[in-house]
Amino acid sequence: MQDIPDETGEIIGIGRNGGILGERKLVRYAGVNPANGNLLYLDIDGNATESPDFDRDAVWTETNNVPEFLGSFGFDLDYKNFFLTTQFNYEVGITRFDFDYSNAIDRDDIGVFNLSQDLLRAWTPDNRITDIPSLDATNLGVIGGGASDRFIKNSDYLRLRFLQLGYNVPQKAIENSGIRSIRIFGNAENLFTWTEFRGFDPSARAGSRSYPTARIMSIGLEIGF
Amino acid sequence: MKKIKYLLILNLAFFFNCQDAIDIAQPGRLTPDRAFENVADLQQGLLGVYNAYDLTPEIAMGAYTDEVAVGFAGGGQGFTTSLAFILNSQSAASTTFWSNGYIGELFSCNIVINAALAITPEAGEEDEYNDILGQLYALRAFSHFQLLSYYSTDYADDSALGVPIIDFVPGTDAQPLRNTNGEVFAAINADLDRAEDLLLDANAPILVTKDFVTALRARMAAYRQNYSSAATFAQELLDKYPLADRTQYTNMFLDTDNTEIIFKLDRTANGPYDGQGATGSVAAGGGAGYIYAFVNPTIGGGVYFEFSRNLFNLFDPADVRYDVCVAPTSVVSPDYQNAADFVEEDKLVIQKYPGISGALLVNDLKVFRSSEMLLILAESLADAGNINGATNSTAALIKELRDARFGSAQPLPVYSSQQAAFAAILNERRVEFAFEGHRWKDLKRLGVRANQGVTRDPLDCAFNGACTLAPDDFKFTLPLPSVEFNGNPGLRAQQNPGY
Numbered sequence: 230m231q232d233i234p235d236e237t238g239e240i241i242g243i244g245r246n247g248g249i250l251g252e253r254k255l256v257r258y259a260g261v262n263p264a265n266g267n268l269l270y271l272d273i274d275g276n277a278t279e280s281p282d283f284d285r286d287a288v289w290t291e292t293n294n295v296p297e298f299l300g301s302f303g304f305d306l307d308y309k310n311f312f313l314t315t316q317f318n319y320e321v322g323i324t325r326f327d328f329d330y331s332n333a334i335d336r337d338d339i340g341v342f343n344l345s346q347d348l349l350r351a352w353t354p355d356n357r358i359t360d361i362p363s364l365d366a367t368n369l370g371v372i373g374g375g376a377s378d379r380f381i382k383n384s385d386y387l388r389l390r391f392l393q394l395g396y397n398v399p400q401k402a403i404e405n406s407g408i409r410s411i412r413i414f415g416n417a418e419n420l421f422t423w424t425e426f427r428g429f430d431p432s433a434r435a436g437s438r439s440y441p442t443a444r445i446m447s448i449g450l451e452i453g454f
Numbered sequence: 455m456k457k458i459k460y461l462l463i464l465n466l467a468f469f470f471n472c473q474d475a476i477d478i479a480q481p482g483r484l485t486p487d488r489a490f491e492n493v494a495d496l497q498q499g500l501l502g503v504y505n506a507y508d509l510t511p512e513i514a515m516g517a518y519t520d521e522v523a524v525g526f527a528g529g530g531q532g533f534t535t536s537l538a539f540i541l542n543s544q545s546a547a548s549t550t551f552w553s554n555g556y557i558g559e560l561f562s563c564n565i566v567i568n569a570a571l572a573i574t575p576e577a578g579e580e581d582e583y584n585d586i587l588g589q590l591y592a593l594r595a596f597s598h599f600q601l602l603s604y605y606s607t608d609y610a611d612d613s614a615l616g617v618p619i620i621d622f623v624p625g626t627d628a629q630p631l632r633n634t635n636g637e638v639f640a641a642i643n644a645d646l647d648r649a650e651d652l653l654l655d656a657n658a659p660i661l662v663t664k665d666f667v668t669a670l671r672a673r674m675a676a677y678r679q680n681y682s683s684a685a686t687f688a689q690e691l692l693d694k695y696p697l698a699d700r701t702q703y704t705n706m707f708l709d710t711d712n713t714e715i716i717f718k719l720d721r722t723a724n725g726p727y728d729g730q731g732a733t734g735s736v737a738a739g740g741g742a743g744y745i746y747a748f749v750n751p752t753i754g755g756g757v758y759f760e761f762s763r764n765l766f767n768l769f770d771p772a773d774v775r776y777d778v779c780v781a782p783t784s785v786v787s788p789d790y791q792n793a794a795d796f797v798e799e800d801k802l803v804i805q806k807y808p809g810i811s812g813a814l815l816v817n818d819l820k821v822f823r824s825s826e827m828l829l830i831l832a833e834s835l836a837d838a839g840n841i842n843g844a845t846n847s848t849a850a851l852i853k854e855l856r857d858a859r860f861g862s863a864q865p866l867p868v869y870s871s872q873q874a875a876f877a878a879i880l881n882e883r884r885v886e887f888a889f890e891g892h893r894w895k896d897l898k899r900l901g902v903r904a905n906q907g908v909t910r911d912p913l914d915c916a917f918n919g920a921c922t923l924a925p926d927d928f929k930f931t932l933p934l935p936s937v938e939f940n941g942n943p944g945l946r947a948q949q950n951p952g953y
Binding site: 237240241242282283284335336337338341342365367368369370371372373376 | 529538540919939940943949
């Protein structure tokens with residue numbers, strides 16, 4: 230990194246010398262300008278500006294799309310003939326671009342696609358303190374969606390990846406029937422996800438419009454001979 | 455002590471061995487000398503190079519001018535980019551022309567040229583071999599010219615910064631800086647001279663011929679305002695390629711007539727450009743018709759960009775160009791300025807790229823046509839001050855073009871000044887080359903002399919207030935893309951003014 234491509238030791242998209250892998254270099258988003266509803270960014274010196282330039286004002290953000298921790302845990306519970314199995318997955322310390330949300334508040338799609346109700350609180354002269362820029366904001370395209378941290382969102386999550394609840398029919402009840410065992414159970418995959426992330430799926434690796442991890446429910450009957 | 459000596463030698467042995475471990479030549483690797491072993495291989499390579507050439511980004515660039523307006527079926531295409539005149543070093547416009555030119559076109563051109571120079575053609579194959587090389591040199595010249603036309607501040611100034619000349623296969627460590635326009639033009643001319651000596655003139659107009667070379671020379675001379683040589687080249691081609699009559703003109707845009715075409719890029723059903731590119735973006739790609747509509751060139755075809763109203767106002771229904779460009783399903787408001795709902799009552803659908811059999815919205819991309827040569831000639835006459843008169847004047851040539859397009863004798867225009875003549879040329883080019891990717895560069899090079907910039911109809915730009923762009927605005931030069939600075943930081947200091 231020290232040699233390529235120059236002495237600054239940084240390549241946008243890969244990272245910088247001494248930094249984390251895939252570190253993002255972005256223009257800092259500062260919110261909606263109460264005066265006119267345009268987007269406000271910070272320039273390289275930390276001053277608010279409506280017309281940033283990526284090449285001049287982007288800074289290394291110390292974020293990437295790799296979680297600090299990820300893992301899984303679960304527990305089993307047996308009570309009399311009932312049994313419960315769970316598996317939880319989690320990722321902690323990760324941020325991602327929420328392009329699903331940015332699509333859902335894209336004013337250019339008003340009247341074309343279904344959009345988020347968040348647009349209802351867009352800036353107007355009577356509603357100046359808000360997080361949604363004016364529908365007539367003139368600088369929406371100055372910095373592309375992937376070039377500022379406006380849509381960088383915390384995507385930590387905890388997900389109930391697998392849940393099984395079942396019942397073993399007691400041996401007594403099936404004695405002399407020729408059947409060795411009967412098990413009745415229900416499975417749920419991805420039943421709950423706890424996250425602040427508003428896109429379709431906090432665990433999806435694609436930027437947007439990826440099909441979210443499916444929630445699958447099934448029931449089963451297992452008979453052993 | 456002795457042992458240490460042996461250890462050192464052993465160490466050195468390991469050191470050299472390590473090189474082998476990291477520089478592995480995989481058996482399946484296809485290097486240029488293996489890919490191109492004979493003239494037939496070069497022919498395949500040449501077709502691959504042609505495939506890199508695309509005009510759709512150039513055509514899509516028209517959205518930065520007064521060529522298109524918000525379509526009635528749009529979903530915000532261009533709202534935050536072209537229609538708002540937003541251009542910066544991250545814009546698709548900035549990146550697309552650079553990467554298409556250097557990676558898509560010049561890199562592949564140079565690979566095949568290098569491979570060709572390493573091959574000695576067998577007896578009987580020399581002509582074909584020369585023709586291949588000639589086409590590659592001419593295409594390389596064309597790429598440099600296109601790049602220069604987007605990134606140079608002033609075509610007529612040889613000392614202004616142009617673009618880096620890439621006439622070699624650059625390695626990953628290449629960090630070229632910009633050459634001056636004069637240097638780039640000299641490199642282009644050197645390539646064109648080589649090409650002219652080698653070309654066979656086969657398969658016009660979909661492959662490069664000597665006429666392509668002359669046409670490029672004519673256009674380049676006009677851009678540089680070397681009008682005496684521009685006129686010579688243009689006249690040479692005009693003598694050879696007559697203007698199309700009305701039927702031929704109509705068929706030209708259905709890709710069944712080549713009367714007027716000096717060179718075009720062939721587009722076929724199921725070919726690599728059959729399909730939708732990036733809609734609403736200069737990145738474009740795919741069929742040219744998809745720059746304006748999602749589905750087909752009719753009122754129900756998902757029209758997201760339509761005619762800008764003041765371009766449409768220049769079209770006369772008696773002109774064959776009206777029939778070619780305006781879809782019959784369009785709804786034209788008789789009094790659009792007073793329409794209650796301008797968007798819904800005035801739907802001007804573009805059908806210049808209706809598509810070919812089996813491929814909707816996909817048509818050949820016309821690069822050089824004789825009407826361009828005629829208008830270059832008109833430009834050079836205007837430059838010399840010969841603006842009025844029945845012969846040998848700008849007015850006479852405009853009349854000649856209009857006569858052909860209307861199919862009947864049209865009045866001889868009279869221009870009050872040189873500026874008015876240049877404005878008339880710009881307007882005629884607007885109609886003749888509507889949606890063909892000329893407008894932005896025409897304003898850049900002639901706008902000041904014609905006192906004409908981007909002027910959108912107030913109703914077209916009512917939604918965002920971005921209505922005008924003066925012809926000397928810095929946005930008529932694209933910024934160098936910031937992605938290039940990643941690998942070539944020295945270029946950053948050569949960024950164009952304003953960005």
